[in-house]
Amino acid sequence: MAPSFGEMEPAEAESVYFNEYPPPKALPKHEALARAFVELHVEDKRRVVLVTSGGTTVPLETQTVRFIDNFSAGTRGATSAEYFLEQGYAVIFLHRQYSLLPYSRHYSHSTNCFLDFMDEAPPTDASADSDHGRIVVRSEYQDAMRDVLRKYRYAKQHNRLLLLPFTTVAEYMFELRSLAKIMQPIGANALFYLAAAVSDFFIPRSRMAEHKIQSSELPAHFQKDNSVGAEEIYTGENEEKPANSKKLVINLDPVPKFLHRLVDGWAPEGSMVVSFKLETDPSLLVYKAQTALQRYSHHLVIGNLLSTRKWEVVFISPDQPERWIRVPKSRRSKSISGVEDQVGLAEAMKGEKGPDTQTDLEEDGPKGWD
Numbered sequence: 327m328a329p330s331f332g333e334m335e336p337a338e339a340e341s342v343y344f345n346e347y348p349p350p351k352a353l354p355k356h357e358a359l360a361r362a363f364v365e366l367h368v369e370d371k372r373r374v375v376l377v378t379s380g381g382t383t384v385p386l387e388t389q390t391v392r393f394i395d396n397f398s399a400g401t402r403g404a405t406s407a408e409y410f411l412e413q414g415y416a417v418i419f420l421h422r423q424y425s426l427l428p429y430s431r432h433y434s435h436s437t438n439c440f441l442d443f444m445d446e447a448p449p450t451d452a453s454a455d456s457d458h459g460r461i462v463v464r465s466e467y468q469d470a471m472r473d474v475l476r477k478y479r480y481a482k483q484h485n486r487l488l489l490l491p492f493t494t495v496a497e498y499m500f501e502l503r504s505l506a507k508i509m510q511p512i513g514a515n516a517l518f519y520l521a522a523a524v525s526d527f528f529i530p531r532s533r534m535a536e537h538k539i540q541s542s543e544l545p546a547h548f549q550k551d552n553s554v555g556a557e558e559i560y561t562g563e564n565e566e567k568p569a570n571s572k573k574l575v576i577n578l579d580p581v582p583k584f585l586h587r588l589v590d591g592w593a594p595e596g597s598m599v600v601s602f603k604l605e606t607d608p609s610l611l612v613y614k615a616q617t618a619l620q621r622y623s624h625h626l627v628i629g630n631l632l633s634t635r636k637w638e639v640v641f642i643s644p645d646q647p648e649r650w651i652r653v654p655k656s657r658r659s660k661s662i663s664g665v666e667d668q669v670g671l672a673e674a675m676k677g678e679k680g681p682d683t684q685t686d687l688e689e690d691g692p693k694g695w696d
Contacts, residue, residue, distance in 0.1 A: 331582040336590070339582040344503070346531050347496045353504060356490045360418060360508045363488045367416045373515045375415045376505055378522035379403020380422025382495035384529060386576070391538040393494075394576075397632070398523035400425030402602075406519060407487070408477070415517070416486045418509075420501055422522070423491040429478035433471075443467045495525045495581060502584070506592035514596030518588065521602050527578035539574065585622045599624035606632045615642040 331339045350356075367374050380403065381396035404426040407417045411428070419428060426434060433440035446459040463471050481487040490505075492498045509516045589599055603618055605611040608631060615629040619642055627642040637653035 331580060334582075336582075336584075336586045340503075340584065340587055343582050343584075344500070347500075349500050350492070350497045352491075353500055356501060357504050357508060359488060360490070360505055363416070363418065363485065364508055364512060366485060368511050371515070373415045373517065374418065374509060374512050375407075375410050375517040375519055376418045376420060376502075376509065377403050377407045377410065377519045378420045378498070378502065379407070380425030381523040382422065382498045382525045383493055384495055384525050384527065384578070385534065386529065387538055388531070388534050388536045389538070394525070394527075396523040396525050398422070398425070400427075401431070402635075403519075403521035404428050404431040406521060410519070411477070411481050411486055416488075417481075418488045418490065418505060420490050420492060420498070420505065420522070423493050427489065428481070428487060429474050432474050443471065495528055496531075498522060498524060499581075499584060502588070503592055506588055506594075509597070510594045512597070513594045516594045516597035518593060518597065518599045520585075520600065523604065524581070526581055528581050529576070530579055533577075541574075583622075585618075585624065589622055589624050598626075600626045600628065603627050603629040604632060604635065605629070612640060612642065612648055615640065619644065 331343065334342065364374065379398075380400035381398035383390075383396075384394040386392040386394070400421055403419070403421065405428075407419050407428040410417050417428070421427065432438065433443065443463055445462055445464050447462045449459050490501065492501050506518070585599075585601060593599060599622075601618060601622070601624060603611065603615040605614055611629045611631060615627040619627045625643065629640045629642060630638065637658045639651050641649040641651065643649075
């Protein structure tokens with residue numbers, strides 16, 4: 327039996343994984359754009375951050391109809407990119423296609439439909455007979471929209487923001503590896519801010535069905551000699567055939583942990599690497615974040631719980647106590663539990679930690695994570 331990715335050396339796992347898939351069709355174009363972007367900012371001695379954002383899909387078929395997805399709208403990545411830009415960074419924004427983007431995120435969410443910000447102006451005297459008035463931004467929204475527009479235009483006009491999309495976990499891995507290597511000339515001015523929700527499991531291409539997996543048995547004249555039905559694919563090696571023919575038992579492999587390769591091989595020497603850890607169990611969050619930091623020897627893990635992710639994070643860094651950062655209650659929005667004033671993990675532990683491990687964001691701090 328072939329060794330699993332977890333049993334391989336990092337370099338071997340990299341070779342096996344990337345040989346499993348063809349490179350994304352858009353990769354050469356993205357590499358050319360990134361190379362020109364990096365060359366420009368190396369010449370200006372500007373700091374460059376690669377921000378990854380959004381979820382990754384795991385296709386179940388080569389011609390994909392069904393896929394497994396990760397929970398992420400890309401809010402944190404898009405918001406963070408704006409703050410990096412304000413601090414003078416050039417930003418390569420590697421994002422899930424159709425996830426939230428810097429600046430446009432303010433008006434692309436379903437609760438903030440951009441049409442609600444617009445009106446049709448009444449016709450002027452010169453066009454009194456016209457049925458087509460000018461489209462204008464409503465007066466109460468103009469200041470906020472002008473501020474966002476100016477920042478967006480500045481970033482685009484000064485070539486500070488490069489947007490590169492991905493969809494699948496394999497596409498994400500190819501893009502991350504290529505971009506990290508392209509960023510080599512940046513050296514210690516490079517930062518990797520890995521906010522994307524990367525799948526922990528995948529289906530090797532060699533085990534994928536080519537066509538849509540059928541939920542019912544096909545007539546004999548549709549069957550090919552090498553056809554594979556739902557009851558025959560993705561099942562565990564020793565599992566019995568499901569009694570219900572419509573069951574689909576999926577056997578997933580762990581995605582290789584390429585953070586080690588990023589830190590020790592792909593990324594420029596002296597660059598900083600920040601990763602994220604999302605958990606649902608409060609008792610595991612700090613432990614899993616500390617374990618990741620020790621395993622991959624990077625610089626910072628930012629941990630958050632699914633239920634309180636909008637207003638509470640913990641920073642785990644080498645040789646430092648854990649540091650909780652919380653949005654003040656007055657600025658908290660509802661969490662996924664729907665409870666506005668839910669007690670977060672940091673608050674629950676307030677009596678157990680020293681005063682220097684608790685930080686409330688100032689009232690004029692980031693507002694985009696709510």
